[in-house]
Amino acid sequence: MPDMSEQRPSRLEPPRIQRRSFLSLAALSSFFGAVSVALAGVLRLPKPAVLPGPVRRFKIGFPDQFAVGSEARFEQETFFVFRDAQGIYAISGVCTHLGCSVARSAQGFACPCHGSRFGATGSIVGGPAPRGLPWLEVGRAADGQLVVYADNEVAAGTRFRV
Amino acid sequence: MAEPSQAAATREFVENLRHLPRTVKDAWFRLGRVPESEREESQATFHNLFLHIHSVRIHVRSLAPALTLGLGLIATASFVLLCITGVLLMVYYKPSTALAYDSIKDLHYVVFTGRFIRNLHRWSAHVMVIAVFLHMARVFYTASYKRPREFNWLVGLGLLVLTLGLSFTGYLLPYDQLAYWATMIGSNIANSPRELTDAIGITKWFDPGGFQRRLLLGANYVGEDALIRFYVLHVFVLPVLLVTLLSVHFWRIRKDGGLAKPEDAPGGAAEWGGTMKRVFEPLATKTYGLMALVKGRRPPVNRGPENTVMSWPHLFWAELAVFMASTALCLILSFYLDAPLKELANPAVPENPAKAPWYFLGLQELVSYSAFMGGLLIPLITWIGLAMIPFLDRRGGGEGVWFGTPGERRMAWQSLLFGLAAAVGLLALTVNFGWLRSWFPKIHQLWIIAINPGSILVLLYAGWSLGVLRRRNSVRLAAVALFTCFLAGFTVLTYFATVHRGPNWQFYWWPSHWPVH
Numbered sequence: 001m002p003d004m005s006e007q008r009p010s011r012l013e014p015p016r017i018q019r020r021s022f023l024s025l026a027a028l029s030s031f032f033g034a035v036s037v038a039l040a041g042v043l044r045l046p047k048p049a050v051l052p053g054p055v056r057r058f059k060i061g062f063p064d065q066f067a068v069g070s071e072a073r074f075e076q077e078t079f080f081v082f083r084d085a086q087g088i089y090a091i092s093g094v095c096t097h098l099g100c101s102v103a104r105s106a107q108g109f110a111c112p113c114h115g116s117r118f119g120a121t122g123s124i125v126g127g128p129a130p131r132g133l134p135w136l137e138v139g140r141a142a143d144g145q146l147v148v149y150a151d152n153e154v155a156a157g158t159r160f161r162v
Numbered sequence: 163m164a165e166p167s168q169a170a171a172t173r174e175f176v177e178n179l180r181h182l183p184r185t186v187k188d189a190w191f192r193l194g195r196v197p198e199s200e201r202e203e204s205q206a207t208f209h210n211l212f213l214h215i216h217s218v219r220i221h222v223r224s225l226a227p228a229l230t231l232g233l234g235l236i237a238t239a240s241f242v243l244l245c246i247t248g249v250l251l252m253v254y255y256k257p258s259t260a261l262a263y264d265s266i267k268d269l270h271y272v273v274f275t276g277r278f279i280r281n282l283h284r285w286s287a288h289v290m291v292i293a294v295f296l297h298m299a300r301v302f303y304t305a306s307y308k309r310p311r312e313f314n315w316l317v318g319l320g321l322l323v324l325t326l327g328l329s330f331t332g333y334l335l336p337y338d339q340l341a342y343w344a345t346m347i348g349s350n351i352a353n354s355p356r357e358l359t360d361a362i363g364i365t366k367w368f369d370p371g372g373f374q375r376r377l378l379l380g381a382n383y384v385g386e387d388a389l390i391r392f393y394v395l396h397v398f399v400l401p402v403l404l405v406t407l408l409s410v411h412f413w414r415i416r417k418d419g420g421l422a423k424p425e426d427a428p429g430g431a432a433e434w435g436g437t438m439k440r441v442f443e444p445l446a447t448k449t450y451g452l453m454a455l456v457k458g459r460r461p462p463v464n465r466g467p468e469n470t471v472m473s474w475p476h477l478f479w480a481e482l483a484v485f486m487a488s489t490a491l492c493l494i495l496s497f498y499l500d501a502p503l504k505e506l507a508n509p510a511v512p513e514n515p516a517k518a519p520w521y522f523l524g525l526q527e528l529v530s531y532s533a534f535m536g537g538l539l540i541p542l543i544t545w546i547g548l549a550m551i552p553f554l555d556r557r558g559g560g561e562g563v564w565f566g567t568p569g570e571r572r573m574a575w576q577s578l579l580f581g582l583a584a585a586v587g588l589l590a591l592t593v594n595f596g597w598l599r600s601w602f603p604k605i606h607q608l609w610i611i612a613i614n615p616g617s618i619l620v621l622l623y624a625g626w627s628l629g630v631l632r633r634r635n636s637v638r639l640a641a642v643a644l645f646t647c648f649l650a651g652f653t654v655l656t657y658f659a660t661v662h663r664g665p666n667w668q669f670y671w672w673p674s675h676w677p678v679h
Contacts, residue, residue: 048380052387075510098350098533100512112514113347114530115667126599128532130357130607
């Protein structure tokens with residue numbers, strides 16, 4: 001009778017996998033598979049599928065309320081509205097660094113939290129902010145009032161002609 | 163055998179009823195008196211669920227106050243205080259943006275002892291953070307992270323993160339101005355990988371920053387969803403994780419052979435309060451097992467006598483003393499100093515300056531140069547550096563002794579000076595001459611992200627440490643140099659941002675110089 005223990009495993013003749021060990025492996029992997037799927041589900045839950053909060057779209061008044069060369073600050077809505085010869089434009093008042101509300105300064109805008117400074121068009125002048133203040137989309141509602149879409153950024157220099 | 167009569171059973175019942183107080187007391191306090199023999203003392207330890215995490219005997223060196231300064235215990239004690247006071251605060255606190263602030267005011271002005279409990283919660287939190295930092299420094303400078311304690315060092319670093327996470331999530335809950343704006347800044351630091359993804363233009367496809375921020379806030383702004391998330395993290399998720407890790411931490415101390423200590427000199431027994439007994443006979447010849455726990459012969463292993471004493475009462479007295487001292491400290495602080503409460507959160511007007519709690523202010527100083535590097539990368543690099551220490555410094559020696567290998571103390575002093583000088587010099591430079599954008603207004607954002615005074619500081623410290631490694635030919639000395647430098651840098655940045663930063667994050671020599679507005 002040949003001694004099976006003498007048979008050495010080789011690459012060409014790998015040892016046979018026992019049915020029992022195959023089944024245990026399958027059972028274990030199905031267990032860990034189920035656990036990881038469950039874990040992924042648990043971790044997926046806190047990622048908000050819908051972002052709550054009101055639509056940030058504000059009626060700011062009729063165009064004739066904004067004289068050419070004037071500006072207005074909307075504090076609660078955190079943006080500034082300007083009118084020059086080419087039209088009306090809105091610049092966000094939320095600092096691009098860490099979200100503080102900027103104030104007007106001689107130069108343009110200044111952030112109180114970490115000293116970011118922006119030029120008159122919102123471009124970055126100094127401090128840690130990674131980019132300039134975003135320009136916001138301006139439009140007109142059906143009743144003729146101007147609307148600022150505070151969630152929609154537009155390219156700097158985009159003005160709404162009235 | 164005759165059946166006992168009914169009358170006998172009744173008598174027995176009445177008899178048992180009569181002895182009820184005594185038998186219940188015996189069941190409760192099994193011994194019923196202070197242990198007298200060493201056998202009873204050992205049983206007092208290992209028959210009690212709460213005490214048996216300690217070994218029955220403890221090395222006299224572990225009891226020396228100068229070795230540990232009781233810092234781990236102080237942190238634990240303050241955590242216990244935090245749990246108790248936290249549950250009391252939960253009785254009145256309402257996690258909603260409309261009610262949170264009012265409920266804190268109620269706690270402060272109306273609820274009986276409410277103000278005191280809230281103060282206690284706040285002061286215990288400060289004590290815990292300080293104790294955790296100092297505990298880490300203690301473990302480092304006594305080389306107690308070395309094999310086999312590497313794993314417990316990692317667990318400790320996990321506990322450090324959880325401690326800071328608990329502090330940060332607790333900061334929002336009062337929903338006052340400070341809370342609101344600190345959370346706004348904190349969540350935008352989580353958002354700051356966007357600086358990098360924006361700069362290379364891939365945010366549309368890959369936005370880890372926005373993901374982190376939304377995960378934290380549950381919305382795009384700090385409001386109801388953020389408050390409830392912070393609340394759940396603060397009162398459930400993080401404490402449960404912390405207790406779990408803390409259990410592992412304690413258990414590992416035991417499994418790693420108690421506190422780190424140098425080998426006992428053969429033959430000699432250390433003194434312990436004049437009552438030191440040489441407990442185990444050297445060169446014993448027989449008996450294994452529990453007998454070794456108490457006076458008698460020990461299994462013959464190749465070591466000298468062990469300088470151990472019974473945990474009961476020596477260790478428990480010491481622990482109780484530390485617990486009472488920490489509690490007393492927190493009580494005194496809470497009695498005299500009220501926890502602050504600013505005005506109700508107002509999203510339109512930022513607090514100026516909006517400062518995080520003191521232990522985050524060092525980071526806030528770095529964040530004021532660039533958020534991603536200062537707020538995320540540098541803390542991450544520091545944390546990973548700390549985590550790697552026991553795996554890079556693997557040569558034994560000096561465990562359980564302050565500055566245990568030759569030249570360590572000197573190296574610590576030199577590195578402290580270098581670390582302080584580098585940090586102060588760099589801050590003086592930025593205060594007087596500005597930073598990159600003041601010199602090169604058109605500079606690309608990637609440079610702003612990469613070259614933060616913090617990253618310069620990290621490079622300086624790493625260079626100093628590598629120099630020590632080459633000059634002194636010792637990994638441990640290089641580790642001491644690096645750790646000391648980071649400690650110095652952390653201290654300088656924290657102090658600087660606490661005292662010298664005012665409105666608009668500008669430099670002032672003193673808060674009384676802040677402009678009035």
